[in-house]
Amino acid sequence: MIGDCDSVELADRYGTPLYVYDEAELEDECVSFARAIGVGPDGSRGLYALKAFPSMAMAGLAFRAGLGILCASGGEVAVAEAAGVPAEHRVLHGNNKSDRELGSAVGRIVVDSFDEIERLASIGLDVDAWLRVAPGLDAGGHEFIRTGGVDTKFGIGLNQAVEASKRLASLPNVRLAGLHAHMGSQVFGAEQWIELAQLMMPLAQEVAEATGSTIRELDLGGGFGIAYTQDDPPAAAPGEVAARILEHWPADLALVMEPGRALVGRAGVSLHRIGTVKEIPGVRTYVAVDGGMSDNIRPALYGARYEFLLANRTDAPIEQSVRLVGKHCETGDILAHEARLPANPRPGDLVATLATGAYAWAMSSNYNQLPRPAVVFCREGRSRVVVRRETTDDLIRLHAP
Numbered sequence: 001m002i003g004d005c006d007s008v009e010l011a012d013r014y015g016t017p018l019y020v021y022d023e024a025e026l027e028d029e030c031v032s033f034a035r036a037i038g039v040g041p042d043g044s045r046g047l048y049a050l051k052a053f054p055s056m057a058m059a060g061l062a063f064r065a066g067l068g069i070l071c072a073s074g075g076e077v078a079v080a081e082a083a084g085v086p087a088e089h090r091v092l093h094g095n096n097k098s099d100r101e102l103g104s105a106v107g108r109i110v111v112d113s114f115d116e117i118e119r120l121a122s123i124g125l126d127v128d129a130w131l132r133v134a135p136g137l138d139a140g141g142h143e144f145i146r147t148g149g150v151d152t153k154f155g156i157g158l159n160q161a162v163e164a165s166k167r168l169a170s171l172p173n174v175r176l177a178g179l180h181a182h183m184g185s186q187v188f189g190a191e192q193w194i195e196l197a198q199l200m201m202p203l204a205q206e207v208a209e210a211t212g213s214t215i216r217e218l219d220l221g222g223g224f225g226i227a228y229t230q231d232d233p234p235a236a237a238p239g240e241v242a243a244r245i246l247e248h249w250p251a252d253l254a255l256v257m258e259p260g261r262a263l264v265g266r267a268g269v270s271l272h273r274i275g276t277v278k279e280i281p282g283v284r285t286y287v288a289v290d291g292g293m294s295d296n297i298r299p300a301l302y303g304a305r306y307e308f309l310l311a312n313r314t315d316a317p318i319e320q321s322v323r324l325v326g327k328h329c330e331t332g333d334i335l336a337h338e339a340r341l342p343a344n345p346r347p348g349d350l351v352a353t354l355a356t357g358a359y360a361w362a363m364s365s366n367y368n369q370l371p372r373p374a375v376v377f378c379r380e381g382r383s384r385v386v387v388r389r390e391t392t393d394d395l396i397r398l399h400a401p
Helices: 007-014 023-037 056-064 074-082 114-123 158-170 191-211 238-246 261-267 298-302 392-396
Strands: 018-022 045-049 068-071 090-092 108-111 127-134 174-181 217-219 254-257 268-280 284-289 308-310 318-325 334-342 350-354 374-379 382-387
Touching: 007 018, 007 268, 007 350, 007 374, 007 382, 018 023, 018 261, 023 045, 023 056, 023 238, 023 261, 023 374, 045 056, 056 068, 056 074, 056 382, 068 074, 074 090, 108 114, 108 174, 114 158, 127 158, 127 191, 158 174, 158 191, 174 191, 191 217, 191 238, 238 254, 261 268, 284 334, 298 334, 308 334
Parallel strands: 018 374, 045 068, 045 254, 068 090, 090 108, 108 127, 127 174, 174 217, 217 254, 284 318
Antiparallel strands: 018 268, 268 284, 268 350, 308 350, 318 334, 374 382
């Protein structure tokens, strides 16, 4: 059951593969975080990192819950705008923004490099800006999602932050409003953010004194982890982390944080149909589903692990270990090297992959020319399509002979 909807009935009605979200859980997570971080008179604000699940429905839900929207591209700005999020509640970041993206209608631009500062000068953009700092703190899971170390494509190092701030603050139409930092993703505890806060608060004061700017906002980034499997440790909720940081936060500085995965990850489930079961005697059993790396690239890309159920046989005991694979023309199209399922999975069974609400649909592709799946929201026993399933006509309409 997802949002009081039967997953087997959902698969029959909407087809598979299918992304399904519990809409009430999404709302509860966003409201909880917005209340935790937005309690003070300092203007502290939570942002939803749209890249985790960049649908219009999600952007609108997060905004109505009290969050701003963090965008990683001009496309994400367009999604937020189409969802009714006003420009002043949109923030744009990224390490290589185009001139068109720099001109997007947003309330803040996170400036990432000296080159970008010079481009802002040449464009003459009138904007409030944060300077992104690489804090030298490297945290998170896989090396591909660690962003805060010295050797990173993101931000400007601590030893150059004041110099960059001076140059940015000198631009006639740019107002240096704050600093930004991000350590990485899949961070489980609160202590690393507290360490980051203790590092960045003195820097904010130093930058303010060096530039004469009023540094009124400090964004400590996102990267809050979630438990994907039973073996993962419990993760601190974003609101809990924000509350701990605010206990020792200066009254004249607004705290900004930007969870994505932690707000949407565990509210989402992916549904696939088993198409073939292939037993290689003495080796293993392969179970192939009607999707794979095109609708969840994370296992192939990061070695990400998940928990699985047979949604139509949830009462059956877990007795068999199988290799769960997709239908793509890649040996590496593996969703799980060792998925624990009920005995004798068979064609037609419905596989539910848990906690796929973040970075599954967002990173989906048309590899092997598979249309991307639909996205469905469920609440109180009612379901609705928020992103329709692509068709083969969608795939070929941009082609020329």
